[in-house]
Amino acid sequence: MNHLPQAWGRPRDDIYGHYNSSFLPQSYAGSQQPITHTQQPIVTGTSVLAVRYSTGVVIAADNLASYGSLARFTDVHRLKPFNSRAVVGFGGDVSDMQYLDRLLGSLDVEENYNAGSDEGKEGGGKPLMSARNLHTYLSKVMYKRRSDFNPLWNALLVCGLDDEGAPFLASADLLGTTFSAPTLATGFGAHLAQPILRTVVPDEEASKQLSKEKAVEAVKECMKVLFYRDARSMNEYSICVVDQAGVELKEDEKLENQSWAFADRIKGYGTQTV
Numbered sequence: 305m306n307h308l309p310q311a312w313g314r315p316r317d318d319i320y321g322h323y324n325s326s327f328l329p330q331s332y333a334g335s336q337q338p339i340t341h342t343q344q345p346i347v348t349g350t351s352v353l354a355v356r357y358s359t360g361v362v363i364a365a366d367n368l369a370s371y372g373s374l375a376r377f378t379d380v381h382r383l384k385p386f387n388s389r390a391v392v393g394f395g396g397d398v399s400d401m402q403y404l405d406r407l408l409g410s411l412d413v414e415e416n417y418n419a420g421s422d423e424g425k426e427g428g429g430k431p432l433m434s435a436r437n438l439h440t441y442l443s444k445v446m447y448k449r450r451s452d453f454n455p456l457w458n459a460l461l462v463c464g465l466d467d468e469g470a471p472f473l474a475s476a477d478l479l480g481t482t483f484s485a486p487t488l489a490t491g492f493g494a495h496l497a498q499p500i501l502r503t504v505v506p507d508e509e510a511s512k513q514l515s516k517e518k519a520v521e522a523v524k525e526c527m528k529v530l531f532y533r534d535a536r537s538m539n540e541y542s543i544c545v546v547d548q549a550g551v552e553l554k555e556d557e558k559l560e561n562q563s564w565a566f567a568d569r570i571k572g573y574g575t576q577t578v
Contacts, residue, residue: 360547435464447480
């Protein structure tokens with residue numbers, strides 16, 4: 305059946321003239337139409353959070369991708385290692401995340417083609433791209449797309465080691481705005497997780513004294529809070545530690561002993577007895 309607008313009920317061409325199809329999309333009528341872009345994210349991931357400690361960075365994100373309010377995909381991994389010195393965490397639109405992941409894959413091949421090995425200088429080639437340089441690159445990509453009025457609907461956290469081997473953590477958003485701090489979070493994590501992380505790491509000096517174990521513990525506690533408080537999160541998540549030893553990524557972590565058994569003690573939950 306022909307569902308195109310030209311076939312809808314209308315006066316006869318031989319009496320009233322031919323149907324004016326100039327406004328139709330090019331696939332219908334062959335007319336030239338303005339270029340359009342995605343105006344809102346569709347399938348999205350929620351918070352990414354990270355904390356800097358004395359010798360590295362811990363970053364985490366849950367594995368859920370939501371289609372609006374529907375928890376549609378439960379195995380989407382939003383932490384992407386770039387090399388042994390840098391990891392990118394993606395919040396926001398999943399399709400734009402996949403585009404950036406392919407872009408970074410091409411960049412990784414180009415950057416390391418002549419490196420000799422994955423160890424950079426030690427392998428006899430040029431050094432690997434640091435997390436700081438990767439963050440600069442991504443912030444320029446985000447700003448360029450924003451300037452084209454075709455933004456990538458993502459909030460990024462870039463973590464790892466800088467050129468001197470010191471821990472590095474910074475963010476970039478869909479406008480190309482950048483920010484760096486000892487603790488960072490995107491999405492609802494900026495409201496729910498950041499206060500917890502800032503009690504553990506209130507300033508730069510505290511970050512330099514923080515141990516890896518306490519940093520991991522703080523991030524896991526925040527993931528539990530987000531599971532309970534953010535309707536777009538879930539109890540399965542990815543967590544990654546980046547330090548001088550390289551990238552340690554776990555993509556199928558699960559919150560232990562987490563249930564809603566406590567909910568019956570909350571006023572307003574379930575059937576009420578008057």
